[in-house]
Amino acid sequence: MAQQPSNPSSKLTKGSPDRFTGDVWVDYMVNDTINDFLVSKVFFEPNARSNWHSHLGKQIIMAIDGEGYYKEKGKPVKKLKKGDVVVIEPGTTHSHGSINSNKFTQAVMMNGITKKDATTWLNKVTEEELKE
């Protein structure tokens, strides 16, 4: 079983409802402030997604299980399955999440983590926006 169970272990951090819709868990695997890069694994339960947000650094996503999406504000939803990679340029307003009843797990690599306000969190993503 590659997917994290719905009742995850205590090493995972629950995504804040201020930043996510539905149940999202984050495993912070590397937080390297010397070389300025972070690696995490993010588990999205069905119908779970991030709010719109942007990063000061560059973020790379690799889909590692389930089915999910990546969407930039005003652009079409990009569906992601195992092995798909997205490079997100600094300052790009975007959202990640699962698709409908699927779970989704993504690995994340990011720099720019030591800057103040490294991530700016914005509004929730509506169901209607996901249909655009």
Added chain:
Amino acid sequence: MAQQPSNPSSKLTKGSPDRFTGDVWVDYMVNDTINDFLVSKVFFEPNARSNWHSHLGKQIIMAIDGEGYYKEKGKPVKKLKKGDVVVIEPGTTHSHGSINSNKFTQAVMMNGITKKDATTWLNKVTEEELKE
């Protein structure tokens, strides 16, 4: 000091001379055989580089310090500096390394790690090939 010193700590693995030219150190940060992804940090001393090689999985590189290169067999050298990202498709014969007297540090994220012969190692990269 963002660069790893030339005399690295014991948690680093020295790159084998069968696979690398010069001094290369690897810090294996994540080896997730459940979700099938690996994260490492690779330190290239000046004039150090990998042999030609290819992976069964997809590999993503993010340059995090110094100056280095990425080169696919038969293609021009691509210089890398902090923040540059390269997505390497499965089966692509390539090499990474530092440029001349510079050190280079890269973060690596890769899948396909649980397969047999996940990486195929080939010949050394010559000085002449780096000028192509």
